[in-house]
Amino acid sequence: MDCCPINTVNIDAVIALFLQYKYPALVVLSFFEGPYMMMLSGLLLKLGVVALVPVYIALSIGDLLADTVWYYVGYHFGNRFVHRFGKFFDVDAERIESAKELFSRHRKKILLGSKVTAGFGLSLATLITAGIVRAPFWEYLALNFFGQLVWTTVMLSVGYFFGNLYIAIDNVLGKIFIVGAAVLVLYLLLRIARRIGRQAKDSLANK
Numbered sequence: 001m002d003c004c005p006i007n008t009v010n011i012d013a014v015i016a017l018f019l020q021y022k023y024p025a026l027v028v029l030s031f032f033e034g035p036y037m038m039m040l041s042g043l044l045l046k047l048g049v050v051a052l053v054p055v056y057i058a059l060s061i062g063d064l065l066a067d068t069v070w071y072y073v074g075y076h077f078g079n080r081f082v083h084r085f086g087k088f089f090d091v092d093a094e095r096i097e098s099a100k101e102l103f104s105r106h107r108k109k110i111l112l113g114s115k116v117t118a119g120f121g122l123s124l125a126t127l128i129t130a131g132i133v134r135a136p137f138w139e140y141l142a143l144n145f146f147g148q149l150v151w152t153t154v155m156l157s158v159g160y161f162f163g164n165l166y167i168a169i170d171n172v173l174g175k176i177f178i179v180g181a182a183v184l185v186l187y188l189l190l191r192i193a194r195r196i197g198r199q200a201k202d203s204l205a206n207k
Helices: 011-020 022-032 034-047 053-075 078-088 093-114 124-132 137-168 174-203
Strands: none
Touching: 011 022, 011 034, 022 034, 022 053, 034 053, 034 093, 034 174, 053 137, 078 093, 078 137, 093 124, 093 137, 093 174, 137 174
16 A cells, blocks of 8 residues: 655745745744855845845844844833743843843943844843833834844855855755855854954943
């Protein structure tokens, strides 16, 4: 008796659907995984799948929507959310208190630098704390936007660079290696950004 899956995924159909709705899809995907989608978009840009201005706008919208959601989570649910669900997002009361202390003295610096340095080493705590302390929303959004311009440019550039290598290599193992190297570079960039962020946080805390 032949055994076959009840539901089969038509990869070609999925790809075709993505190509048809690529920019709305990038908005949604960057909402959940901003850095990874930014770098992947750099590769897609090199391959000619997306255009620079629309992809930049799509990535910015998705990432800023995520920032907005976390702001309102902090604004409306605050410490209750942290106590109940913080462990799932690597956020705890200690990080929130640390962010609060920095916000009280260096709010604009923290907001402007949070994107570039991956949240000053505080990750989502920075975004949630902005809502908890009732930071002015439009100031929060504007400063995050300017910080994100730098971060998105860096990620797109890295993806574009690896796109050049991906195209230049004509064997499967080489392409797999390039993809793996790209993921490793992204991981290292995030680690470096967070380390710089923690150093900046410590420097601000001592002022």
